[in-house]
Amino acid sequence: MEKAASESQVAEFVRAAREKKAPFEIVAGGTLRAVGKPLANLPLLDVSGLSGIIKYEPEELIVTAAPATPLTEIAAVLGEKNQRLGFDPADWSQVLASNGVATLGGAASADASGSGRLRHGGARDSLLAFRAVNGLGETFRGGAKVVKNVTGFDLPKLVCGAHGTLCVLTEMTFRVYPRPQLAVTLCLSDVTPDTGFAALRKIAHSALEPAGLAYLPSSMSGSMMPDVGQGAALIKLEGAAKPLEEKLAMAHGLLGNAASRIDSDPFVAIGSGDQFADLPGDIWRVMIAPSDAPRVARELNAQYWLGDWAGGLLWLAAPPSDAARIRAIAAAAKGQAMLLRASAESRVLYGLYAPQPEALAGVSRAVKAAFDPLFLFNPGRL
Amino acid sequence: MLLPPTDSKIVARRAEIVSALQAIVPDGVVADKSGLATFDSDALSAYHQTPLVCVLPSTREQVSAILKYSAAEGIPIVPRGSGTSLSGGALPREDGILIGMGRMKRIIEIDYENACVVVEPGVTNLNITKAVEANGFYYAPDPSSQVACSIGGNVAENSGGLHCLKYGLTTNNLLGVTMVLPGGEIVTLGGKSGAQGGLDIMGLVTGSEGLLGVVVEVTVKILRKPPVTRTLMASFDTVSAAGACVAAVIADGVVPAAMEFMDGRAAEAIESYNQPGYPKGAEAILIIDADGVEADVSHAISRVTAIVAECGGKTVEATDEKQRARIWSGRKAAFAAMGKLAPDMICMDGTIPRHALPQVLDEMAKLSEKYQLGFCNVFHAGDGNLHPLIIFDIMKPGEFERAEEFGADILRLCVKVGGVLSGEHGVGVEKRDLMTDMFTPEELALQGRVKCAFDVGGLFNPGKVFPMLSACVEQGHIHVHGAQLPHPHLPRY
Numbered sequence: 089m090e091k092a093a094s095e096s097q098v099a100e101f102v103r104a105a106r107e108k109k110a111p112f113e114i115v116a117g118g119t120l121r122a123v124g125k126p127l128a129n130l131p132l133l134d135v136s137g138l139s140g141i142i143k144y145e146p147e148e149l150i151v152t153a154a155p156a157t158p159l160t161e162i163a164a165v166l167g168e169k170n171q172r173l174g175f176d177p178a179d180w181s182q183v184l185a186s187n188g189v190a191t192l193g194g195a196a197s198a199d200a201s202g203s204g205r206l207r208h209g210g211a212r213d214s215l216l217a218f219r220a221v222n223g224l225g226e227t228f229r230g231g232a233k234v235v236k237n238v239t240g241f242d243l244p245k246l247v248c249g250a251h252g253t254l255c256v257l258t259e260m261t262f263r264v265y266p267r268p269q270l271a272v273t274l275c276l277s278d279v280t281p282d283t284g285f286a287a288l289r290k291i292a293h294s295a296l297e298p299a300g301l302a303y304l305p306s307s308m309s310g311s312m313m314p315d316v317g318q319g320a321a322l323i324k325l326e327g328a329a330k331p332l333e334e335k336l337a338m339a340h341g342l343l344g345n346a347a348s349r350i351d352s353d354p355f356v357a358i359g360s361g362d363q364f365a366d367l368p369g370d371i372w373r374v375m376i377a378p379s380d381a382p383r384v385a386r387e388l389n390a391q392y393w394l395g396d397w398a399g400g401l402l403w404l405a406a407p408p409s410d411a412a413r414i415r416a417i418a419a420a421a422k423g424q425a426m427l428l429r430a431s432a433e434s435r436v437l438y439g440l441y442a443p444q445p446e447a448l449a450g451v452s453r454a455v456k457a458a459f460d461p462l463f464l465f466n467p468g469r470l
Numbered sequence: 471m472l473l474p475p476t477d478s479k480i481v482a483r484r485a486e487i488v489s490a491l492q493a494i495v496p497d498g499v500v501a502d503k504s505g506l507a508t509f510d511s512d513a514l515s516a517y518h519q520t521p522l523v524c525v526l527p528s529t530r531e532q533v534s535a536i537l538k539y540s541a542a543e544g545i546p547i548v549p550r551g552s553g554t555s556l557s558g559g560a561l562p563r564e565d566g567i568l569i570g571m572g573r574m575k576r577i578i579e580i581d582y583e584n585a586c587v588v589v590e591p592g593v594t595n596l597n598i599t600k601a602v603e604a605n606g607f608y609y610a611p612d613p614s615s616q617v618a619c620s621i622g623g624n625v626a627e628n629s630g631g632l633h634c635l636k637y638g639l640t641t642n643n644l645l646g647v648t649m650v651l652p653g654g655e656i657v658t659l660g661g662k663s664g665a666q667g668g669l670d671i672m673g674l675v676t677g678s679e680g681l682l683g684v685v686v687e688v689t690v691k692i693l694r695k696p697p698v699t700r701t702l703m704a705s706f707d708t709v710s711a712a713g714a715c716v717a718a719v720i721a722d723g724v725v726p727a728a729m730e731f732m733d734g735r736a737a738e739a740i741e742s743y744n745q746p747g748y749p750k751g752a753e754a755i756l757i758i759d760a761d762g763v764e765a766d767v768s769h770a771i772s773r774v775t776a777i778v779a780e781c782g783g784k785t786v787e788a789t790d791e792k793q794r795a796r797i798w799s800g801r802k803a804a805f806a807a808m809g810k811l812a813p814d815m816i817c818m819d820g821t822i823p824r825h826a827l828p829q830v831l832d833e834m835a836k837l838s839e840k841y842q843l844g845f846c847n848v849f850h851a852g853d854g855n856l857h858p859l860i861i862f863d864i865m866k867p868g869e870f871e872r873a874e875e876f877g878a879d880i881l882r883l884c885v886k887v888g889g890v891l892s893g894e895h896g897v898g899v900e901k902r903d904l905m906t907d908m909f910t911p912e913e914l915a916l917q918g919r920v921k922c923a924f925d926v927g928g929l930f931n932p933g934k935v936f937p938m939l940s941a942c943v944e945q946g947h948i949h950v951h952g953a954q955l956p957h958p959h960l961p962r963y
Binding site: 147148149170212242246249265294296376378424426442451 | 581582583584585607627628630634635638639641642651655656657658659661662663664665666667668669670671672673674676677678694695696697717720721723724725762763764765766768769821822823824825850853854855888889890891892893894895896897901905908909910912913916917919920921922923924935
């Protein structure tokens with residue numbers, strides 16, 4: 089394993105790898121190494137030294153940090169100025185049984201977004217600019233450190249969710265937002281998936297700007313809250329004291345005064361999939377049109393599952409033998425089933441996502457080659 | 471402006487190409503001179519070129535067939551939506567097929583259950599909102615040309631508007647795009663789930679200025695209309711006080727729905743143009759919208775009012791819808807008002823970090839002296855997007871050239887302070903030759919390779935966005951003569 093703690097060291101390493109035509113795996117915090125197709129014992133480039141906040145400009149609503157900066161560090165520094173990252177990064181280390189440290193670059197590269205994606209979008213929606221080294225060993229920039237920019241191709245979108253297959257990131261600039269003073273979670277108990285998701289969509293399509301909308305069947309709510317009967321619809325609202333009061337009153341109106349406040353905030357655990365950490369089997373994230381959630385959940389027929397993003401995301405645990413069936417259900421619903429946690433054999437067999445139609449797969453390969461013509465970076469992971 | 475040389479062999483084959491296209495779209499080929507004149511420029515009217523032929527497909531299958539034909543025959547393609555681009559993105563080629571998407575304007579599906587609308591690319595931005603507003607929804611991005619510009623064009627340009635700070639650009643409001651690749655293959659990116667299952671090709675295609683393919687279907691998010699919107703106007707004795715106020719509002723944690731800046735010259739010109747009630751003698755004016763639930767808006771308005779006072783400004787709040795509209799009518803008439811001050815005007819579009827505003831305004835004033843030309847500034851202050859307006863008289867020898875140089879220097883200044891060449895109008899042909907001021911040769915080469923990933927033959931919108939090796943140093947802009955913009959009925963802001 090080699091370490092690179094500066095952009096020039098990364099570039100030097102890449103140029104050497106290019107000479108040798110030797111692909112490698114990029115590792116920072118190490119939490120995501122078992123996501124996607126396994127990389128067969130490739131050499132490692134350890135970029136965990138590329139860590140720390142480079143420039144934080146609260147008045148410009150942007151923060152620039154090295155990609156291996158831990159999410160906890162970012163949250164703490166922004167918190168001092170009552171701000172938060174523009175997207176809601178999820179720490180999947182528990183569900184992936186990793187002792188690693190979840191980092192900014194990892195969360196963006198894996199498009200790891202928690203419950204807040206519903207309101208704030210994903211990493212793609214808040215990464216404004218980055219620096220990186222491409223497969224030719226050249227340093228380059230994508231985007232710019234301003235909120236509004238249409239100059240040239242929008243490369244920051246591409247690196248989010250690319251799982252490190254395009255370039256080695258060395259610096260990232262994100263939008264930040266004011267952090268709301270208060271948050272409250274409402275719980276609508278003893279509701280079926282049909283009723284629960286319908287209530288969540290009602291809130292999603294109101295002017296309440298909810299920060300989290302999830303449905304937990306009774307099998308999943310046990311440790312987090314008291315008996316919820318058939319299941320619970322959870323609604324997180326944010327704001328300063330008075331606006332929050334107003335939003336709560338509006339929410340109660342929309343929900344027919346049937347919801348009650350709960351003291352804890354279940355959404356950190358929901359967004360990071362923590363409740364699936366101790367369950368056996370493969371862990372899936374199935375992304376669909378929100379209104380299809382009750383039907384797709386029925387078809388998936390998993391004992392352990394939950395719905396986030398008002399139904400747009402279903403988490404589930406399933407035996408490895410279910411993989412093809414889950415992919416078929418997702419495809420029929422015009423959605424995407426991401427195999428987040430599985431054995432190396434399953435990940436080889438099924439990949440992170442279903443294979444794309446040939447024309448799209450061809451374009452994706454060609455785009456990747458534009459960045460990394462020798463396919464040196466995390467080859468095949470995505 | 472140097473464009474790739476015309477291929478006379480293609481021009482010589484015109485009759486054959488016209489009949490091949492007529493075989494694909496029997497009722498949608500424009501080949502006569504007067505018909506083609508309609509399509510010879512977009513809203514960057516300083517540049518004109520009659521296309522070889524214009525084809526107006528009605529279905530995605532026709533688009534696919536046209537692109538298969540052009541790929542096989544090696545004929546350049548220029549995609550066009552409504553032709554409202556301010557950067558020449560749809561400027562035709564003498565040896566190229568102009569593919570106009572205006573006939574594909576069906577709203578395919580309105581899905582309130584998933585808060586999205588599926589449309590063909592020729593549907594106008596405003597018609598999406600009109601289709602859903604009775605149910606209390608709207609489509610958030612609102613470019614000034616929204617009454618005319620098409621959603622396909624919005625995807626191509628990643629269009630913005632007044633509300634980007636809070637609601638994002640087009641790219642943040644899309645769930646899915648279906649497009650035809652330069653080889654004719656149809657691909658679907660995302661959908662109602664928004665998930666793509668691989669690289670974010672939808673994000674790459676959005677804002678790609680017609681270089682990567684033709685969009686044939688778009689799925690957009692719609693939002694619930696905020697129950698309350700209130701508008702403040704704040705006036706300042708100095709530009710720097712207004713700039714400090716913008717920074718202080720943002721730092722306070724308020725995210726206004728819109729925050730617009732006008733300097734004294736712009737405000738004065740506007741006041742004499744349509745009397746929106748802007749205070750006399752102010753050196754800078756801010757218009758600020760807050761929207762949301764009642765208490766959120768009240769909180770924002772009271773914070774902004776206090777901050778304006780701390781920064782030495784005075785606020786007036788619109789008391790009713792009528793007054794709100796009146797305050798905004800001035801801002802939205804800025805281009806037209808400036809057009810009254812001189813026969814000609816060009817509008818620039820760059821973004822800067824907000825903190826650089828005082829420095830940029832200072833340096834612009836110096837440039838104005840250097841080039842002996844008047845200018846004013848309107849500015850989407852919330853997101854740092856500047857629209858300097860340079861006035862000149864094209865009849866006076868040398869003024870147009872000086873205006874262009876002045877404009878180019880302003881954009882270079884934007885880049886120097888850490889900003890960009892274009893915040894929302896796009897690069898097109900207008901700023902193409904300034905790209906080397908912002909990007910290194912390696913960065914431009916990388917973007918060129920990304921283009922090749924879609925368009926191996928280099929047939930899609932050649933000569934746009936990326937500079938050519940031996941380009942002249944010359945830029946076009948939105949050129950306004952006699953206060954007449956192209957599409958004079960469109961407000962521009």
